[in-house]
Amino acid sequence: MSSGYWRVIESSQNPHAKRWEQLVESRGIRKHGEFLLAGRKAVPEALARHPQRFHAVIAIDPDQVAGLPLPAHIEKFRVSRAIFDALDPSGTGFPLLVGKTPEMPKADLASPPQGxxxxxxxxxxxxxxxxxxxxxxxxxxxxxxxxxxxxxxxxxxxxxxxxxxxxxxxxxxxxxxxxxxxxxxxxxxxxxxxxxxxxxxxxxxxxxxxxxxxxxxxxxxxxxxxxxxxxxxxxxxxxxxxxxxxxxxxxxxx
The missing domain is CATH 3.40.1280.10 (SPOUT methyltransferase, trefoil knot domain)
Structure with missing residues (x-):
């Protein structure tokens, strides 16, 4: 399980906060190679099945992650309500995961399809x-x-x-x-x-x-x-x- 240390971010001018805010649009995702995952069902399921895809969790209150299977490598950030709401346009109110977008190789369409x-x-x-x-x-x-x-x-x-x-x-x-x-x-x-x-x-x-x-x-x-x-x-x-x-x-x- 992850340690109890949380990094606290209260200013929207913080470099992390500014970068995350860009991840709500495709341009920011392409620029930084990261994405935000939200959802009361999606977040726990993703952590259980694909924990290696994520490197950070963002929450307003540390108590919100109680019961989540957070691996030790995931960095924890506590942010202000204003910052969190900017990162959670769907209004889930649930902790957000930050992940790296996978490499998407160019399709070789000259070769026959596979399935x-x-x-x-x-x-x-x-x-x-x-x-x-x-x-x-x-x-x-x-x-x-x-x-x-x-x-x-x-x-x-x-x-x-x-x-x-x-x-x-x-x-x-x-x-x-x-x-x-x-x-x-x-x-x-x-x-x-x-x-x-x-x-x-x-x-x-x-x-x-x-x-x-x-x-x-x-x-x-x-x-x-x-x-x-x-x-x-x-x-x-x-x-x-x-x-x-x-x-x-x-x-x-x-």
Missing amino acids: LELVCALGDPNNLGAALRSAAAFGATRIVLMAEAAHPFHPKALRAAANAQFELTLLRGPSWAELGNSAGPILALDAEGEDMAGFSWPRDMRLVLGEEGRGIPETLKVRRLAIPMTGAVESLNATVAASLALYSHYLATR
Whole structure:
């Protein structure tokens, strides 16, 4: 267990506080290579399953960490209410963990896919997090993040994913133009595509999930699948559509 020593920070001008405050946005996460994890359920689960990913805990009151499985290497910081609230935009009020973002190697899309790979360009961190959660649930352990995608360790993405980031291999993807040269099979969801209900899913494949609103470029040469619907609505939310496709692949190939 960790020692009882706490570093106290009361000024928002403290270098640690200034750095942490930047971690609520993607730019700060990229700059510092760190992220903040919040949540009454997410924090204890992450400490229990992935303690090596974190190096600090931030709290208003030391009593808040009582019962948390804090390893000895985790540094403890006690901060003012004003500082904490700036770092906790979701208002969880629960101690925050500080972790190092993992290296995300560039995806080798010239090589054939390994299992089900999700190629994702979602720009909304909430949507990206939800898609990562479904990917982990249905066996798409390799995620290729296009340049247009939100940062997977944005606080909103972490919250929506329920710690799924720690179970996935995250890779940096290419531009849309380069994606067309990738090894297949490559499939994408498109309302004008062939009916997904009768599709025979390959075990190894890449599933492309486009940007919100814009979808997949028409010039991208991929096989397109459509989710059958009643017609009561024009389209599905991107993450809902992705979840249905991932589940369908999971049932067909498990």
